[in-house]
Amino acid sequence: MKEVEAKENLRFKIRHSAAHVMAEAVLNLFPGTKVGIGPPTNDGFYYDFDCSEAFTAEHLKKIEKEMKRIIKSQKKFSGVSVSRKIAREKFKDQKYKLEIIDGIPEEEEITIWNHETWEDICRGGHVESTNQIPAFKLLDVAGAYWRGNEKNPMLQRIYGTAWESKDALKSYLSKLEEAAKRDHRKLGTSLELFYFDPMAPSMPFFYPKGAKLLNLLMDYMRQKYQYYEYQEVMTPQIFDSKLWDLSGHSEHFKENMFFTETENRTMGLKPMNCPAHYLIFRSQLHSYRDLPVRLADFGRLHRNERSGVSHGLTRVKSFSQDDAHIFCRFDQIEDEIKAFLSLLEEIYQDFGFEEPLYHLSLRPKERSGTDQVWDESEKIMKKILDNSNKKYLVQEGEGAFYGPKIDVMIPDAIGREWQLGTVQLDFFAAKKFKLNYFSNESQKQEPIVIHRAIFGSLERFLGILIEHYGGAFPFWLSPTQYILIPISENQFSYCDKVNKELSKFGLRGNVDKTSDRLNAKIRKAQLNKTPLMIICGDKEVDSDSLTIRFRDGENVSNIKTNALNILNNDPIKIKDDETLLKLLKP
RNA sequence: GCCUCGGUAGCUCAAUGGCAGAGCAGCUGAUUUGUAAUCAGCAGGUUGUGGGUUCAACUCCCUCCCGGGGCUCCA
Numbered sequence: 001m002k003e004v005e006a007k008e009n010l011r012f013k014i015r016h017s018a019a020h021v022m023a024e025a026v027l028n029l030f031p032g033t034k035v036g037i038g039p040p041t042n043d044g045f046y047y048d049f050d051c052s053e054a055f056t057a058e059h060l061k062k063i064e065k066e067m068k069r070i071i072k073s074q075k076k077f078s079g080v081s082v083s084r085k086i087a088r089e090k091f092k093d094q095k096y097k098l099e100i101i102d103g104i105p106e107e108e109e110i111t112i113w114n115h116e117t118w119e120d121i122c123r124g125g126h127v128e129s130t131n132q133i134p135a136f137k138l139l140d141v142a143g144a145y146w147r148g149n150e151k152n153p154m155l156q157r158i159y160g161t162a163w164e165s166k167d168a169l170k171s172y173l174s175k176l177e178e179a180a181k182r183d184h185r186k187l188g189t190s191l192e193l194f195y196f197d198p199m200a201p202s203m204p205f206f207y208p209k210g211a212k213l214l215n216l217l218m219d220y221m222r223q224k225y226q227y228y229e230y231q232e233v234m235t236p237q238i239f240d241s242k243l244w245d246l247s248g249h250s251e252h253f254k255e256n257m258f259f260t261e262t263e264n265r266t267m268g269l270k271p272m273n274c275p276a277h278y279l280i281f282r283s284q285l286h287s288y289r290d291l292p293v294r295l296a297d298f299g300r301l302h303r304n305e306r307s308g309v310s311h312g313l314t315r316v317k318s319f320s321q322d323d324a325h326i327f328c329r330f331d332q333i334e335d336e337i338k339a340f341l342s343l344l345e346e347i348y349q350d351f352g353f354e355e356p357l358y359h360l361s362l363r364p365k366e367r368s369g370t371d372q373v374w375d376e377s378e379k380i381m382k383k384i385l386d387n388s389n390k391k392y393l394v395q396e397g398e399g400a401f402y403g404p405k406i407d408v409m410i411p412d413a414i415g416r417e418w419q420l421g422t423v424q425l426d427f428f429a430a431k432k433f434k435l436n437y438f439s440n441e442s443q444k445q446e447p448i449v450i451h452r453a454i455f456g457s458l459e460r461f462l463g464i465l466i467e468h469y470g471g472a473f474p475f476w477l478s479p480t481q482y483i484l485i486p487i488s489e490n491q492f493s494y495c496d497k498v499n500k501e502l503s504k505f506g507l508r509g510n511v512d513k514t515s516d517r518l519n520a521k522i523r524k525a526q527l528n529k530t531p532l533m534i535i536c537g538d539k540e541v542d543s544d545s546l547t548i549r550f551r552d553g554e555n556v557s558n559i560k561t562n563a564l565n566i567l568n569n570d571p572i573k574i575k576d577d578e579t580l581l582k583l584l585k586p
Numbered sequence: 587g588c589c590u591c592g593g594u595a596g597c598u599c600a601a602u603g604g605c606a607g608a609g610c611a612g613c614u615g616a617u618u619u620g621u622a623a624u625c626a627g628c629a630g631g632u633u634g635u636g637g638g639u640u641c642a643a644c645u646c647c648c649u650c651c652c653g654g655g656g657c658u659c660c661a
Contacts, residue, residue, distance in 0.1 A: 041659050048658095054590065100661050110661085121661050142656030143589025150657075154589045157656070185654095189597070198634080198652050306587055310653090488618040515617075516624085523622035537620055549621060 010127075010164055015040035017077060017115070017126045018067075018136045018162040019047045024118035025066035026051070026158070029059075036096045036146055036155050038120070043172065044136075044161030048144055050096070055141045055156055063158070064138050071133050075115040077126040082112055087121060096146060097121055135169035136162035178414060184466035185312040191471055191528060193462075193479075194313065202310035203318035204459060209479035212508070213465075214458055216477055218298055220350075220572065221322050221455070228343050230294040230324055235276035237300065241266040246432065247275040256303045269302040274451060277325045278433040281447075286437035291447060292328035292336055298458070299323070313463030320458050326450040327435065330373075334380050336450055337406075337423060341384065344421050344454050348410060350572055351465065352474070357391050357409040357417075361398035368402055369427035377425050378404050402428035412468040420461065423452040472529040472551065475580050476571035482509035482532035483525045487518050491536045498536070498546065501561050506568040509534075526551060531580060548584060552577055556585050 019038035026049055027033055036048030053059075082090075084101065087110045091097035100121055104110055113122040115130050127133065138160040146152035163169040180186075188194045193210035196202070206214060225232060238260065244250040249257065249271065258269040270276060277295045286293065298320050305317055328336050348356060360381055363374045381404055385392045392406075399405055403425030410420050429435065430446035439445045455461035465473070475481060482502065484495040495511040502509060509532070512521045518535070525533045533549040540546055546564075547557040566583060567574065574580050 037658075037661060039659065039661085046659095056591090097661080104661075113661095123661060140655060141590075144657045145588075146658095147660075148658040150588060154657075156589075159656085196653080201652065307652095308587065308589095308657090485621090486618095487620060490618075517617090517619050518621065519619090520623050521621095526622055533621080535621070539620085547620085553621080555621070 007164070011162075012040050013125050013127045014133050014136075014164060015045040015162045016122075017130065018133050018160060019045040020077075020113070020115060020118060020120055020122070020126070021067050021070050021130055021133065022063065022138070022158060022160060023047050023049075023120065024070055024115075025063045027118070028066055029062060034094055034096055035120075036144075037100070040125075044139070044159060046157050046159045048096075048146070048155040048157045050146075050153065050155050055158065060138045060141065060158065064136075067136070067138075070115075070117070071130045073130065075117055075130045077113060077115045077128060077130070079111050079113040079122070079124050079126075081109050084110060087112065090119070091121065133162055134164060135166045136160055137169060137173070175414065179416070179467070182414070182467040182470045183312075184314075184463040187466050187471040188313070191466075193466070200318070201307075202305065202316050204313055204316055210462070212479040213462055213473070213477065216479075217455065217458055217462065218322075221298075221347075224343060224347065225296050225324075228294075228339065230296040232296045232298070233277070233280055235273060235280065235297060235299055236270075238267040238269050239275070241268050243275050243279075244268045247278075248432075249275075256305065258302050258304050270299070271301055271303045273297045273299050273301070273321070273323045274325060274429065274449075275433070278429060278435060278449075281327055281435055282433060286327070286447075288329060288437055288439050288445070291437060292326050292332050294324055294326045296322070296324040313459045313466075316457075316459055319460065321453050322455040322458065323451075323453055326452065327437075327447040328450065329437075329445070330376075330448055333377060333425065333448060333450070334384065337381065338384055338388075340423050340450075340452055341388070341390075341406075344408060347454050348420075350575065351468070352575055353410045353412070353468070355391065356421075357393070358385060359393050359395055359398075359407040359409060360385060361395045361400075361405050361407065363399050363404065364397050364401060366401055367399070368431075373427055374404070377427075381406060381425075400424055400426075402426045412464060413470070414467075416467075418464050420456050420464075421452070421454045422456070423450060425450055473531075474576060475531045475567065475574045478508070478529075478531050480509055480528065480530055481507050481567075482534050483521070483528075483530050484509065484511040484534045484536060485518065485521045485525070486511065486513070487535065487537035490538065491541055494541045495536050498534070498561050502564060505565045507564065522549065531577065550577060550581055552581075554581060556581075558586075559584060 016039070019040065023035050023038055027035070030051050030053060034050035036050065038045065038047030087101050088098060090112065091101065101110065110121065111124060112119050113124055113126060114120070138158060140159045142157050142159065143154050144157035146155055161169065161172060163172060188210070191209065192207045193213065194204045194206045197205060222232065241250060241259065244257070249268070253271060257271050260267050260269070277297065280295060281293065300318060300320050302318050305315065309315055310317070326336050345356070362378055367374070405422060405424035407419055408421035409417050411417050426449035429449040435447055436444040437447055484499055486492050486495045492511070492513060499509065499511050512524070514521070516524070522533055529551060531551055535547045535549060543558065545557070546559045546561060547555060548559055549555050563584065574583065
């Protein structure tokens with residue numbers, strides 16, 4: 001652990017130093033540029049510049065060259081502590097730096113770090129000399145508001161990466177390449193899963209294979225719902241805007257909603273399911289014996305995101321969720337959250353995700369509900385996480401105004417973190433929507449509402465899965481599980497017969513009857529990452545058997561068609577190709 | 587929304603002011619093949635949209651649309 005920390009610390013210093021060197025290089029090449037901030041990041045560093053010229057890829061090359069010159073000249077880093085007055089004097093031409101100086105509390109010391117030819121207000125954390133920046137590369141330039149506030153001027157942010165060795169840099173760059181290859185937007189096109197059309201911007205159209213995947217995800221979730229006693233409901237798409245006034249969406253979410261007028265009424269497209277579920281709950285009487293009530297909904301949601309934030313499937317304007325709301329008594333919270341977390345971990349395991357990291361968000365400054373309710377519920381959530389030995393971080397003040405929440409972070413196959421599941425307590429909904437149940441003394445009581453999701457948005461989850469699997473879905477999720485490949489026309493009818501039998505077993509696939517040669521058919525199936533290529537020539541027809549090529553290139557012969565029936569016994573168990581091979585290899 | 591880069595055939599990409607092209611995919615024909623591309627022919631375009639400059643615009647200028655990168659990991 002210590003070693004890891006030391007390494008991270010060194011990387012931090014290298015990156016922070018590289019940011020300073022980059023700032024000097026930019027000022028040398030573009031005199032008069034105003035500088036913003038330049039921190040190290042998880043993978044590299046950036047620095048913000050206010051320069052009249054727009055930086056291009058050519059400029060980045062020049063800046064890199066200048067940085068290399070500075071690095072070679074072995075400038076020593078050192079820091080001094082200075083008075084406010086001196087600091088202001090030194091940076092009198094740097095308006096952003098002056099703002100930073102003025103923002104530093106009186107009692108705090110101001111330190112300036114320099115590497116001889118350049119100085120910066122800086123807390124420190126640098127290597128000793130510029131030549132201790134062994135490997136770096138500038139990656140990209142992008143716009144960034146000063147201090148992230150869109151009322152402030154837009155600066156140009158140059159992103160770079162820096163590492164302790166050339167090899168480390170190289171492996172980072174190849175990781176980026178690997179990620180680019182797995183980009184779900186690319187694979188979405190080449191695997192024919194979905195596309196976007198300007199006629200409905202940022203709203204995905206799913207081709208049959210993409211729709212199959214979404215349906216498989218829903219089928220899977222419905223099975224879990226059955227076991228975990230959720231009840232699926234279906235609710236309308238548009239609601240009278242009075243509902244959104246009541247829910248508070250009109251006040252807080254209006255910019256993100258679509259509205260339509262009809263017969264002098266304003267109707268709003270739902271951006272969330274919760275209010276609809278409250279209406280359902282409210283429409284019937286509930287006894288304390290009936291609780292918890294768990295309402296699940298795959299309804300389509302629309303959110304009018306600001307243009308410029310959409311990204312493939314991971315940020316869209318039209319999507320559905322594995323959304324559910326649990327209405328329960330206060331004393332049921334603990335069991336409900338426990339059950340939810342166990343369901344969630346069970347599900348992530350089925351998709352081959354590693355252990356999640358939990359973020360526990362506690363009471364924010366502005367909140368509803370009494371302190372007593374917050375005390376107790378936060379205690380419950382902590383207890384659950386502690387008792388089950390889960391890895392978690394506490395985020396003070398990050399909870400929703402209506403209750404504390406747990407968000408779930410998941411690392412994918414190439415180590416990137418995604419926020420997927422969430423579970424949020426809500427002490428507010430019942431009051432607002434007049435939800436109640438009858439207690440054992442026949443008194444009206446307000447239920448606690450628990451908002452929860454595991455996939456989050458199905459579209460986004462699919463995007464993450466595409467990248468997680470690199471497009472090679474496990475057998476149970478593959479839209480096309482097999483391709484029957486007749487070697488010549490002579491085996492067409494045999495293939496048709498086998499195809500019918502396999503589809504009786506519930507397997508998905510088809511016969512490749514093109515006039516391509518075997519090689520080409522295999523190549524096509526491989527590029528589509530089809531799990532099973534079932535090859536039929538005269539040999540197979542004569543022995544009434546099949547030869548199966550797996551997508552890793554492995555072959556198994558003399559398989560009877562009936563043997564494939566076991567693939568549909570418990571398909572979710574077939575999480576990887578190894579399991580698949582073992583099942584079919586005699 | 588804002589900054590910036592981009593948009594050429596279904597896909598991947600050429601052509602930088604002077605006749606819009608290639609590979610793959612598609613179609614037609616031939617071939618019937620044993621583990622990652624058979625051969626030949628044909629067809630495919632209002633160069634995102636609308637306007638402007640020019641003898642001439644994919645190319646230069648403006649408008650809009652769509653997409654990519656990003657918009658505190660806080661000196």
